Amino acid sequence: MKFIDEARIEIHAGDGGRGSASMRREKYIAKGGPDGGDGGSGGSIYVVADKDLNTLVDYRFTRIFRAKDGGQGRGAGCTGRGADDVTLRVPVGTVIKDLATEQLIADLTHDGQIAEVAKGGHGGLGNLHFKSSTNRAPRQFTPGGEGETKELYFELKVLADVGLLGMPNAGKSTFIRAVSAARPKVADYPFTTLHPNLGVVRVSDNRSFVIADVPGLIEGAAEGAGLGHQFLKHLQRTHLLLHLVDIAPFDPATDPVKEAKAIINELKKYDAALFDKPRWLVLNKTDLLEPAEAEKRVKAIIKGLKWKGPHFTISAMKSDGCKELTFAIMDHIDAVRAAAATDAA
Numbered sequence: 001m002k003f004i005d006e007a008r009i010e011i012h013a014g015d016g017g018r019g020s021a022s023m024r025r026e027k028y029i030a031k032g033g034p035d036g037g038d039g040g041s042g043g044s045i046y047v048v049a050d051k052d053l054n055t056l057v058d059y060r061f062t063r064i065f066r067a068k069d070g071g072q073g074r075g076a077g078c079t080g081r082g083a084d085d086v087t088l089r090v091p092v093g094t095v096i097k098d099l100a101t102e103q104l105i106a107d108l109t110h111d112g113q114i115a116e117v118a119k120g121g122h123g124g125l126g127n128l129h130f131k132s133s134t135n136r137a138p139r140q141f142t143p144g145g146e147g148e149t150k151e152l153y154f155e156l157k158v159l160a161d162v163g164l165l166g167m168p169n170a171g172k173s174t175f176i177r178a179v180s181a182a183r184p185k186v187a188d189y190p191f192t193t194l195h196p197n198l199g200v201v202r203v204s205d206n207r208s209f210v211i212a213d214v215p216g217l218i219e220g221a222a223e224g225a226g227l228g229h230q231f232l233k234h235l236q237r238t239h240l241l242l243h244l245v246d247i248a249p250f251d252p253a254t255d256p257v258k259e260a261k262a263i264i265n266e267l268k269k270y271d272a273a274l275f276d277k278p279r280w281l282v283l284n285k286t287d288l289l290e291p292a293e294a295e296k297r298v299k300a301i302i303k304g305l306k307w308k309g310p311h312f313t314i315s316a317m318k319s320d321g322c323k324e325l326t327f328a329i330m331d332h333i334d335a336v337r338a339a340a341a342t343d344a345a
Contacts (some may be wrong), residue, residue: 004159005156005234007059009101014042014067014083016121016144019129022075023137034138036073036127040080042120042147043067046087049108053091056154067118070144073126073133080123087114092235095160099151104239109159117152153231154164160198160334163235165267166244167259171284173197174318175244176213179326203330212238232270239280239336247297257304278332280310282325287315311338 017039045067057193069081090096096105096117123146130138164172180199202208213233214256234243244319245260260281268275269316285296298313310328314321 003103004055004057004060007056007154008063009059010064010150011045011122011152011155012064012066012149013044013118013147015325016040016042016123017070017072017080017148018143019124019126019141020073020075020078020080020140021127021139021290022073023127023247024075031136032241033101033136034127035075035077036141037075038080038126038129039073039123039144040070040082041123042144043083044085044120044147045118046085046107046114047094047096047108047117048089048114049092049111050089051092051111053089056090056094056156058089059154062222064251067120067147070121071145073124073141077126082123083120085120088117089293090154091156093157095155095157096146097153097155099153105152112260118148119201121147134177141239149315150238157237158198158212158234159210160234161209161336162201162211162240162329163238163243164211164242164244165235165279166265167246167263170244170246171316172287172320173214175242175322175340176211176283176320177315178322180211183299200324202215203326207330207334208245209330209333232274234270235273235277238277241274241277242334243279244282244284246302247283247294247301248285248287254299260301260305274313278309279304279310283313284316286313286320287318344345 017145022034022036023033026032038329045065065086067086068083070083090108092108092111094108094111096108097103097117098105105117106113108115124142124144127138130140132138147341164175166172176199177198180201197213197215199211200208201211204309212234221248243258243260243263246254247256249256264275264324281302283298286298294313302311303308312321312325312328314325316322
């Protein structure tokens with residue numbers, strides 16, 4: 001299924017049915033009086049988060065959604081039939097905005113969470129409501145209210161605890177394959193990852209975290225170069241970023257320090273909050289070098305970046321160092337979750 005993480009749709013809630021101006025007509029009952037019922041309510045439109053969905057492809061081609069109008073009021077005090085509501089299903093992690101006002105309507109972050117995005121019109125009043133001691137045969141009634149009409153913007157931001165950063169061919173997809181059951185495409189050419197991949201990393205029976213692999217970044221990504229800029233938003237919900245650096249690039253002229261600095265600059269230009277997230281340095285592909293040479297390059301990269309934070313040395317291809325890294329990540333995520341639980345309490 002094609003991965004679609006943005007959609008624009010038009011929604012129309014149903015109008016309320018008009019009230020009735022009926023008069024009671026029964027044999028042997030003179031001057032029966034008003035008996036017009038109210039109109040039925042128009043259908044509203046709701047959006048619900050569904051964990052079984054992972055793309056907004058359903059809204060790629062079908063862009064207009066309408067709820068039905070309420071039924072007209074009837075005689076004998078009968079209220080018109082209320083129209084059924086319309087429910088749109090979206091993946092968990094979908095943000096809904098009103099395009100006209102740019103206002104955030106809802107951020108659906110857990111399965112089953114529901115939001116009313118367009119309210120149906122109220123039914124009109126029948127002439128029963130206008131009866132009084134001075135107006136015993138009212139002919140007044142009111143039309144139904146109009147249902148809301150909106151243009152909405154859906155934006156999917158995947159829910160992950162950890163996000164992977166790096167240039168194309170830094171080994172992000174290989175890493176996520178090494179530590180989880182996810183099987184993203186791996187090949188010896190750039191941009192093999194064309195959409196985000198999620199993997200669940202289990203360090204024990206009751207301890208796990210979700211990791212997200214997005215397409216590799218290149219310099220200028222924040223301005224639209226390459227593919228990764230389209231998917232940086234999927235890292236905004238993460239608690240930790242892993243910056244993978246290839247210490248043994250195929251091209252001898254490639255400078256890992258320069259490439260790593262380019263990624264950091266792209267983060268800063270794209271979103272200051274994303275730039276300020278905890279970020280660990282992961283130096284990958286040690287299996288391609290002799291141990292002494294690998295250690296020499298690791299020290300040079302750390303010195304060139306003036307890196308003060310946590311750093312790890314791994315071979316994602318051979319899974320060397322991956323277990324230690326995942327346990328360190330799990331400890332960090334547990335601390336974040338414990339802090340969040342304390343704040344909530």
